[in-house]
Amino acid sequence: MNVIHIAETVKGGVATVINNLTENNEIDSHVICPESQSKEIYCAQKTLFSRTGRNISSLSSLFLVIIKTLKYNKFDVIHLHSSFAGFIVRALFAFKLINKKKYKVIYTPHCFSFIMDTKKWKKKVYIYIERILAKQTDCIIANSYYEYKCAVDAGISKNKIKVVYNAVSLDGQEKLERIKKCNENEVQKEKINILFVGRFDKQKGYDYLLNVIKVADVSKYTFNIIGDSVHDVFEKIEKENVV
Structure with a gap:
Protein backbone atom coordinates (compact mmCIF):
# COMPACT_ATOMS: atom_id res chain seq x y z
CA MET A 1 0.00 0.00 0.00
CA ASN A 2 1.28 3.46 -0.93
CA VAL A 3 0.27 6.32 1.37
CA ILE A 4 1.08 10.00 1.02
CA HIS A 5 0.82 12.40 3.96
CA ILE A 6 0.33 16.06 3.08
CA ALA A 7 0.80 18.88 5.59
CA GLU A 8 1.08 22.66 5.24
CA THR A 9 3.00 22.77 8.53
CA VAL A 10 4.28 19.93 10.72
CA LYS A 11 5.67 21.65 13.81
CA GLY A 12 4.61 20.03 17.04
CA GLY A 13 1.98 17.31 17.22
CA VAL A 14 1.48 16.93 13.47
CA ALA A 15 5.09 15.81 13.01
CA THR A 16 4.74 13.32 15.88
CA VAL A 17 1.61 11.79 14.35
CA ILE A 18 3.14 11.55 10.86
CA ASN A 19 6.36 10.01 12.21
CA ASN A 20 4.39 7.41 14.16
CA LEU A 21 2.30 6.53 11.10
CA THR A 22 5.25 6.28 8.71
CA GLU A 23 7.20 3.89 10.97
CA ASN A 24 5.22 0.94 9.59
CA ASN A 25 7.59 -0.79 7.16
CA GLU A 26 4.71 -2.65 5.50
CA ILE A 27 3.39 0.63 4.11
CA ASP A 28 5.25 2.66 1.49
CA SER A 29 5.00 6.17 2.91
CA HIS A 30 5.65 9.55 1.30
CA VAL A 31 5.36 12.99 2.92
CA ILE A 32 4.83 16.47 1.50
CA CYS A 33 5.96 19.08 4.03
CA PRO A 34 7.69 22.49 4.25
CA GLU A 35 11.38 22.55 3.42
CA SER A 36 12.04 24.66 6.52
CA GLN A 37 10.51 21.95 8.73
CA SER A 38 11.77 18.85 6.91
CA LYS A 39 14.05 17.83 9.80
CA GLU A 40 10.93 17.24 11.90
CA ILE A 41 9.91 14.38 9.57
CA TYR A 42 11.89 11.13 9.63
CA CYS A 43 10.33 9.51 6.57
CA ALA A 44 12.93 8.94 3.83
CA GLN A 45 10.58 9.79 0.97
CA LYS A 46 9.81 13.48 1.20
CA THR A 47 8.75 16.14 -1.28
CA LEU A 48 9.38 19.64 0.00
CA PHE A 49 7.83 23.01 -0.78
CA SER A 50 8.87 26.54 0.06
CA ARG A 51 7.04 28.00 3.06
CA THR A 52 7.65 31.46 4.50
CA GLY A 53 4.36 31.66 6.39
CA ARG A 54 0.66 31.40 5.69
CA ASN A 55 0.69 33.56 2.60
CA ILE A 56 -0.21 33.30 -1.09
CA SER A 57 3.35 32.45 -2.12
CA SER A 58 3.65 29.52 0.29
CA LEU A 59 0.19 28.13 -0.44
CA SER A 60 0.85 28.42 -4.19
CA SER A 61 4.08 26.48 -3.73
CA LEU A 62 2.22 23.76 -1.82
CA PHE A 63 -0.52 23.69 -4.47
CA LEU A 64 1.96 23.15 -7.32
CA VAL A 65 3.92 20.49 -5.43
CA ILE A 66 0.71 18.56 -4.69
CA ILE A 67 -0.39 18.66 -8.34
CA LYS A 68 3.01 17.49 -9.59
CA THR A 69 3.48 14.78 -6.95
CA LEU A 70 0.04 13.23 -7.48
CA LYS A 71 0.45 13.40 -11.25
CA TYR A 72 3.74 11.51 -11.42
CA ASN A 73 3.30 9.06 -8.54
CA LYS A 74 0.77 6.36 -7.71
CA PHE A 75 -0.79 6.38 -4.25
CA ASP A 76 -3.60 4.34 -2.75
CA VAL A 77 -4.31 6.63 0.20
CA ILE A 78 -3.99 10.38 0.68
CA HIS A 79 -3.80 11.44 4.33
CA LEU A 80 -4.36 15.17 4.79
CA HIS A 81 -3.16 16.87 7.95
CA SER A 82 -4.69 20.14 9.24
CA SER A 83 -7.06 22.56 7.58
CA PHE A 84 -4.94 24.13 4.82
CA ALA A 85 -3.79 20.85 3.28
CA GLY A 86 -7.31 19.52 3.79
CA PHE A 87 -8.79 22.48 1.94
CA ILE A 88 -6.37 22.53 -1.01
CA VAL A 89 -6.49 18.83 -1.90
CA ARG A 90 -10.22 18.35 -1.37
CA ALA A 91 -10.92 21.52 -3.37
CA LEU A 92 -8.91 19.98 -6.22
CA PHE A 93 -11.22 16.97 -6.04
CA ALA A 94 -14.34 19.15 -5.87
CA PHE A 95 -13.34 21.11 -8.98
CA LYS A 96 -12.38 17.88 -10.80
CA LEU A 97 -8.75 18.93 -11.18
CA ILE A 98 -7.75 15.58 -9.65
CA ASN A 99 -9.71 12.35 -10.00
CA LYS A 100 -10.95 11.49 -6.50
CA LYS A 101 -11.87 7.93 -7.53
CA LYS A 102 -8.19 6.98 -7.64
CA TYR A 103 -7.73 7.44 -3.91
CA LYS A 104 -9.04 6.81 -0.45
CA VAL A 105 -8.88 10.14 1.36
CA ILE A 106 -8.28 10.51 5.10
CA TYR A 107 -8.44 13.93 6.73
CA THR A 108 -7.07 14.67 10.20
CA PRO A 109 -7.79 18.33 11.03
CA HIS A 110 -5.79 18.24 14.29
CA CYS A 111 -8.60 20.44 15.66
CA PHE A 112 -11.15 21.94 13.28
CA SER A 113 -10.76 25.63 12.43
CA PHE A 114 -14.29 26.35 13.60
CA ILE A 115 -13.41 25.19 17.14
CA MET A 116 -10.87 27.97 17.49
CA ASP A 117 -11.64 31.17 19.36
CA THR A 118 -12.52 33.43 16.43
CA LYS A 119 -15.32 35.64 15.13
CA LYS A 120 -18.75 34.07 14.61
CA TRP A 121 -18.89 34.84 10.89
CA LYS A 122 -15.52 33.13 10.41
CA LYS A 123 -16.74 30.06 12.28
CA LYS A 124 -19.79 29.90 9.99
CA VAL A 125 -17.54 30.09 6.92
CA TYR A 126 -15.24 27.36 8.27
CA ILE A 127 -18.21 25.12 9.08
CA TYR A 128 -19.69 25.61 5.60
CA ILE A 129 -16.37 24.76 3.93
CA GLU A 130 -15.82 21.67 6.09
CA ARG A 131 -19.35 20.40 5.40
CA ILE A 132 -18.91 20.82 1.64
CA LEU A 133 -15.44 19.26 1.53
CA ALA A 134 -16.48 16.34 3.74
CA LYS A 135 -18.12 14.95 0.59
CA GLN A 136 -14.62 14.56 -0.87
CA THR A 137 -13.41 12.62 2.18
CA ASP A 138 -13.67 8.91 2.98
CA CYS A 139 -12.74 9.25 6.64
CA ILE A 140 -12.26 12.16 9.03
CA ILE A 141 -10.11 11.52 12.09
CA ALA A 142 -11.08 13.31 15.30
CA ASN A 143 -8.42 13.18 18.02
CA SER A 144 -10.95 13.43 20.85
CA TYR A 145 -14.62 12.85 21.55
CA TYR A 146 -15.00 16.62 21.99
CA GLU A 147 -13.71 17.22 18.45
CA TYR A 148 -16.05 14.48 17.18
CA LYS A 149 -19.03 16.09 18.91
CA CYS A 150 -18.15 19.55 17.53
CA ALA A 151 -17.98 18.12 14.01
CA VAL A 152 -21.34 16.35 14.32
CA ASP A 153 -22.93 19.48 15.82
CA ALA A 154 -21.56 21.42 12.83
CA GLY A 155 -23.46 19.14 10.46
CA ILE A 156 -20.69 16.79 9.33
CA SER A 157 -21.93 13.23 8.91
CA LYS A 158 -21.01 11.12 11.94
CA ASN A 159 -20.63 8.13 9.62
CA LYS A 160 -17.50 9.74 8.18
CA ILE A 161 -15.87 10.54 11.51
CA LYS A 162 -13.74 8.18 13.57
CA VAL A 163 -12.21 9.00 16.95
CA VAL A 164 -8.52 8.07 17.12
CA TYR A 165 -6.69 9.31 20.19
CA ASN A 166 -3.11 10.50 19.81
CA ALA A 167 -0.56 8.07 21.21
CA VAL A 168 3.03 8.11 22.40
CA SER A 169 5.36 5.42 21.07
CA LEU A 170 7.13 3.15 23.56
CA ASP A 171 10.49 4.51 22.41
CA GLY A 172 9.26 8.01 23.16
CA GLN A 173 8.04 6.94 26.59
CA GLU A 174 11.42 5.44 27.42
CA LYS A 175 13.12 8.71 26.46
CA LEU A 176 10.73 10.62 28.69
CA GLU A 177 11.58 8.35 31.62
CA ARG A 178 15.30 8.95 31.09
CA ILE A 179 14.75 12.70 30.92
CA LYS A 180 12.67 12.54 34.08
CA LYS A 181 15.46 10.80 35.98
CA CYS A 182 18.01 13.34 34.76
CA ASN A 183 15.86 16.25 35.89
CA GLU A 184 14.77 14.90 39.28
CA ASN A 185 17.56 16.76 41.04
Missing part, protein backbone atom coordinates in the same frame (compact mmCIF):
# COMPACT_ATOMS: atom_id res chain seq x y z
CA GLU A 186 16.58 20.03 39.33
CA VAL A 187 12.99 20.04 40.57
CA GLN A 188 12.44 22.58 43.32
CA LYS A 189 10.62 20.39 45.83
CA GLU A 190 9.71 23.30 48.06
CA LYS A 191 7.59 24.75 45.23
CA ILE A 192 4.69 23.57 43.09
CA ASN A 193 6.20 22.73 39.69
CA ILE A 194 3.96 23.28 36.66
CA LEU A 195 4.87 21.86 33.24
CA PHE A 196 3.46 23.14 29.92
CA VAL A 197 4.22 21.14 26.78
CA GLY A 198 2.65 22.37 23.56
CA ARG A 199 2.56 24.88 20.75
CA PHE A 200 2.89 28.52 21.78
CA ASP A 201 -0.52 29.38 20.43
CA LYS A 202 -3.83 30.67 21.71
CA GLN A 203 -5.43 27.45 20.49
CA LYS A 204 -3.30 25.51 22.98
CA GLY A 205 -4.06 27.85 25.87
CA TYR A 206 -0.70 29.64 25.81
CA ASP A 207 -2.42 32.98 26.49
CA TYR A 208 -4.02 31.56 29.65
CA LEU A 209 -0.64 30.24 30.77
CA LEU A 210 0.94 33.69 30.42
CA ASN A 211 -1.85 35.28 32.44
CA VAL A 212 -1.39 32.72 35.22
CA ILE A 213 2.38 33.24 35.30
CA LYS A 214 1.97 37.00 35.61
CA VAL A 215 -0.14 36.73 38.78
CA ALA A 216 1.34 33.58 40.35
CA ASP A 217 3.40 33.89 43.52
CA VAL A 218 7.06 33.53 42.51
CA SER A 219 7.93 31.97 45.86
CA LYS A 220 5.35 29.18 45.48
CA TYR A 221 5.31 28.21 41.78
CA THR A 222 7.85 27.26 39.11
CA PHE A 223 6.82 26.99 35.46
CA ASN A 224 8.65 24.75 32.98
CA ILE A 225 7.65 25.61 29.41
CA ILE A 226 8.49 23.33 26.48
CA GLY A 227 7.38 23.96 22.89
CA ASP A 228 7.63 26.18 19.85
CA SER A 229 5.55 28.51 17.70
CA VAL A 230 4.44 27.75 14.15
CA HIS A 231 4.48 31.42 13.17
CA ASP A 232 7.54 32.40 15.24
CA VAL A 233 5.47 35.26 16.66
CA PHE A 234 4.58 34.80 20.31
CA GLU A 235 4.87 36.63 23.60
CA LYS A 236 7.89 35.66 25.65
CA ILE A 237 7.95 36.06 29.40
CA GLU A 238 11.07 36.33 31.54
CA LYS A 239 10.66 35.70 35.26
CA GLU A 240 12.85 33.98 37.80
CA ASN A 241 10.30 31.18 38.22
CA VAL A 242 10.01 30.42 34.48
CA VAL A 243 12.28 27.85 32.82
Whole structure:
Protein backbone atom coordinates (compact mmCIF):
# COMPACT_ATOMS: atom_id res chain seq x y z
CA MET A 1 0.00 0.00 0.00
CA ASN A 2 1.28 3.46 -0.93
CA VAL A 3 0.27 6.32 1.37
CA ILE A 4 1.08 10.00 1.02
CA HIS A 5 0.82 12.40 3.96
CA ILE A 6 0.33 16.06 3.08
CA ALA A 7 0.80 18.88 5.59
CA GLU A 8 1.08 22.66 5.24
CA THR A 9 3.00 22.77 8.53
CA VAL A 10 4.28 19.93 10.72
CA LYS A 11 5.67 21.65 13.81
CA GLY A 12 4.61 20.03 17.04
CA GLY A 13 1.98 17.31 17.22
CA VAL A 14 1.48 16.93 13.47
CA ALA A 15 5.09 15.81 13.01
CA THR A 16 4.74 13.32 15.88
CA VAL A 17 1.61 11.79 14.35
CA ILE A 18 3.14 11.55 10.86
CA ASN A 19 6.36 10.01 12.21
CA ASN A 20 4.39 7.41 14.16
CA LEU A 21 2.30 6.53 11.10
CA THR A 22 5.25 6.28 8.71
CA GLU A 23 7.20 3.89 10.97
CA ASN A 24 5.22 0.94 9.59
CA ASN A 25 7.59 -0.79 7.16
CA GLU A 26 4.71 -2.65 5.50
CA ILE A 27 3.39 0.63 4.11
CA ASP A 28 5.25 2.66 1.49
CA SER A 29 5.00 6.17 2.91
CA HIS A 30 5.65 9.55 1.30
CA VAL A 31 5.36 12.99 2.92
CA ILE A 32 4.83 16.47 1.50
CA CYS A 33 5.96 19.08 4.03
CA PRO A 34 7.69 22.49 4.25
CA GLU A 35 11.38 22.55 3.42
CA SER A 36 12.04 24.66 6.52
CA GLN A 37 10.51 21.95 8.73
CA SER A 38 11.77 18.85 6.91
CA LYS A 39 14.05 17.83 9.80
CA GLU A 40 10.93 17.24 11.90
CA ILE A 41 9.91 14.38 9.57
CA TYR A 42 11.89 11.13 9.63
CA CYS A 43 10.33 9.51 6.57
CA ALA A 44 12.93 8.94 3.83
CA GLN A 45 10.58 9.79 0.97
CA LYS A 46 9.81 13.48 1.20
CA THR A 47 8.75 16.14 -1.28
CA LEU A 48 9.38 19.64 0.00
CA PHE A 49 7.83 23.01 -0.78
CA SER A 50 8.87 26.54 0.06
CA ARG A 51 7.04 28.00 3.06
CA THR A 52 7.65 31.46 4.50
CA GLY A 53 4.36 31.66 6.39
CA ARG A 54 0.66 31.40 5.69
CA ASN A 55 0.69 33.56 2.60
CA ILE A 56 -0.21 33.30 -1.09
CA SER A 57 3.35 32.45 -2.12
CA SER A 58 3.65 29.52 0.29
CA LEU A 59 0.19 28.13 -0.44
CA SER A 60 0.85 28.42 -4.19
CA SER A 61 4.08 26.48 -3.73
CA LEU A 62 2.22 23.76 -1.82
CA PHE A 63 -0.52 23.69 -4.47
CA LEU A 64 1.96 23.15 -7.32
CA VAL A 65 3.92 20.49 -5.43
CA ILE A 66 0.71 18.56 -4.69
CA ILE A 67 -0.39 18.66 -8.34
CA LYS A 68 3.01 17.49 -9.59
CA THR A 69 3.48 14.78 -6.95
CA LEU A 70 0.04 13.23 -7.48
CA LYS A 71 0.45 13.40 -11.25
CA TYR A 72 3.74 11.51 -11.42
CA ASN A 73 3.30 9.06 -8.54
CA LYS A 74 0.77 6.36 -7.71
CA PHE A 75 -0.79 6.38 -4.25
CA ASP A 76 -3.60 4.34 -2.75
CA VAL A 77 -4.31 6.63 0.20
CA ILE A 78 -3.99 10.38 0.68
CA HIS A 79 -3.80 11.44 4.33
CA LEU A 80 -4.36 15.17 4.79
CA HIS A 81 -3.16 16.87 7.95
CA SER A 82 -4.69 20.14 9.24
CA SER A 83 -7.06 22.56 7.58
CA PHE A 84 -4.94 24.13 4.82
CA ALA A 85 -3.79 20.85 3.28
CA GLY A 86 -7.31 19.52 3.79
CA PHE A 87 -8.79 22.48 1.94
CA ILE A 88 -6.37 22.53 -1.01
CA VAL A 89 -6.49 18.83 -1.90
CA ARG A 90 -10.22 18.35 -1.37
CA ALA A 91 -10.92 21.52 -3.37
CA LEU A 92 -8.91 19.98 -6.22
CA PHE A 93 -11.22 16.97 -6.04
CA ALA A 94 -14.34 19.15 -5.87
CA PHE A 95 -13.34 21.11 -8.98
CA LYS A 96 -12.38 17.88 -10.80
CA LEU A 97 -8.75 18.93 -11.18
CA ILE A 98 -7.75 15.58 -9.65
CA ASN A 99 -9.71 12.35 -10.00
CA LYS A 100 -10.95 11.49 -6.50
CA LYS A 101 -11.87 7.93 -7.53
CA LYS A 102 -8.19 6.98 -7.64
CA TYR A 103 -7.73 7.44 -3.91
CA LYS A 104 -9.04 6.81 -0.45
CA VAL A 105 -8.88 10.14 1.36
CA ILE A 106 -8.28 10.51 5.10
CA TYR A 107 -8.44 13.93 6.73
CA THR A 108 -7.07 14.67 10.20
CA PRO A 109 -7.79 18.33 11.03
CA HIS A 110 -5.79 18.24 14.29
CA CYS A 111 -8.60 20.44 15.66
CA PHE A 112 -11.15 21.94 13.28
CA SER A 113 -10.76 25.63 12.43
CA PHE A 114 -14.29 26.35 13.60
CA ILE A 115 -13.41 25.19 17.14
CA MET A 116 -10.87 27.97 17.49
CA ASP A 117 -11.64 31.17 19.36
CA THR A 118 -12.52 33.43 16.43
CA LYS A 119 -15.32 35.64 15.13
CA LYS A 120 -18.75 34.07 14.61
CA TRP A 121 -18.89 34.84 10.89
CA LYS A 122 -15.52 33.13 10.41
CA LYS A 123 -16.74 30.06 12.28
CA LYS A 124 -19.79 29.90 9.99
CA VAL A 125 -17.54 30.09 6.92
CA TYR A 126 -15.24 27.36 8.27
CA ILE A 127 -18.21 25.12 9.08
CA TYR A 128 -19.69 25.61 5.60
CA ILE A 129 -16.37 24.76 3.93
CA GLU A 130 -15.82 21.67 6.09
CA ARG A 131 -19.35 20.40 5.40
CA ILE A 132 -18.91 20.82 1.64
CA LEU A 133 -15.44 19.26 1.53
CA ALA A 134 -16.48 16.34 3.74
CA LYS A 135 -18.12 14.95 0.59
CA GLN A 136 -14.62 14.56 -0.87
CA THR A 137 -13.41 12.62 2.18
CA ASP A 138 -13.67 8.91 2.98
CA CYS A 139 -12.74 9.25 6.64
CA ILE A 140 -12.26 12.16 9.03
CA ILE A 141 -10.11 11.52 12.09
CA ALA A 142 -11.08 13.31 15.30
CA ASN A 143 -8.42 13.18 18.02
CA SER A 144 -10.95 13.43 20.85
CA TYR A 145 -14.62 12.85 21.55
CA TYR A 146 -15.00 16.62 21.99
CA GLU A 147 -13.71 17.22 18.45
CA TYR A 148 -16.05 14.48 17.18
CA LYS A 149 -19.03 16.09 18.91
CA CYS A 150 -18.15 19.55 17.53
CA ALA A 151 -17.98 18.12 14.01
CA VAL A 152 -21.34 16.35 14.32
CA ASP A 153 -22.93 19.48 15.82
CA ALA A 154 -21.56 21.42 12.83
CA GLY A 155 -23.46 19.14 10.46
CA ILE A 156 -20.69 16.79 9.33
CA SER A 157 -21.93 13.23 8.91
CA LYS A 158 -21.01 11.12 11.94
CA ASN A 159 -20.63 8.13 9.62
CA LYS A 160 -17.50 9.74 8.18
CA ILE A 161 -15.87 10.54 11.51
CA LYS A 162 -13.74 8.18 13.57
CA VAL A 163 -12.21 9.00 16.95
CA VAL A 164 -8.52 8.07 17.12
CA TYR A 165 -6.69 9.31 20.19
CA ASN A 166 -3.11 10.50 19.81
CA ALA A 167 -0.56 8.07 21.21
CA VAL A 168 3.03 8.11 22.40
CA SER A 169 5.36 5.42 21.07
CA LEU A 170 7.13 3.15 23.56
CA ASP A 171 10.49 4.51 22.41
CA GLY A 172 9.26 8.01 23.16
CA GLN A 173 8.04 6.94 26.59
CA GLU A 174 11.42 5.44 27.42
CA LYS A 175 13.12 8.71 26.46
CA LEU A 176 10.73 10.62 28.69
CA GLU A 177 11.58 8.35 31.62
CA ARG A 178 15.30 8.95 31.09
CA ILE A 179 14.75 12.70 30.92
CA LYS A 180 12.67 12.54 34.08
CA LYS A 181 15.46 10.80 35.98
CA CYS A 182 18.01 13.34 34.76
CA ASN A 183 15.86 16.25 35.89
CA GLU A 184 14.77 14.90 39.28
CA ASN A 185 17.56 16.76 41.04
CA GLU A 186 16.58 20.03 39.33
CA VAL A 187 12.99 20.04 40.57
CA GLN A 188 12.44 22.58 43.32
CA LYS A 189 10.62 20.39 45.83
CA GLU A 190 9.71 23.30 48.06
CA LYS A 191 7.59 24.75 45.23
CA ILE A 192 4.69 23.57 43.09
CA ASN A 193 6.20 22.73 39.69
CA ILE A 194 3.96 23.28 36.66
CA LEU A 195 4.87 21.86 33.24
CA PHE A 196 3.46 23.14 29.92
CA VAL A 197 4.22 21.14 26.78
CA GLY A 198 2.65 22.37 23.56
CA ARG A 199 2.56 24.88 20.75
CA PHE A 200 2.89 28.52 21.78
CA ASP A 201 -0.52 29.38 20.43
CA LYS A 202 -3.83 30.67 21.71
CA GLN A 203 -5.43 27.45 20.49
CA LYS A 204 -3.30 25.51 22.98
CA GLY A 205 -4.06 27.85 25.87
CA TYR A 206 -0.70 29.64 25.81
CA ASP A 207 -2.42 32.98 26.49
CA TYR A 208 -4.02 31.56 29.65
CA LEU A 209 -0.64 30.24 30.77
CA LEU A 210 0.94 33.69 30.42
CA ASN A 211 -1.85 35.28 32.44
CA VAL A 212 -1.39 32.72 35.22
CA ILE A 213 2.38 33.24 35.30
CA LYS A 214 1.97 37.00 35.61
CA VAL A 215 -0.14 36.73 38.78
CA ALA A 216 1.34 33.58 40.35
CA ASP A 217 3.40 33.89 43.52
CA VAL A 218 7.06 33.53 42.51
CA SER A 219 7.93 31.97 45.86
CA LYS A 220 5.35 29.18 45.48
CA TYR A 221 5.31 28.21 41.78
CA THR A 222 7.85 27.26 39.11
CA PHE A 223 6.82 26.99 35.46
CA ASN A 224 8.65 24.75 32.98
CA ILE A 225 7.65 25.61 29.41
CA ILE A 226 8.49 23.33 26.48
CA GLY A 227 7.38 23.96 22.89
CA ASP A 228 7.63 26.18 19.85
CA SER A 229 5.55 28.51 17.70
CA VAL A 230 4.44 27.75 14.15
CA HIS A 231 4.48 31.42 13.17
CA ASP A 232 7.54 32.40 15.24
CA VAL A 233 5.47 35.26 16.66
CA PHE A 234 4.58 34.80 20.31
CA GLU A 235 4.87 36.63 23.60
CA LYS A 236 7.89 35.66 25.65
CA ILE A 237 7.95 36.06 29.40
CA GLU A 238 11.07 36.33 31.54
CA LYS A 239 10.66 35.70 35.26
CA GLU A 240 12.85 33.98 37.80
CA ASN A 241 10.30 31.18 38.22
CA VAL A 242 10.01 30.42 34.48
CA VAL A 243 12.28 27.85 32.82
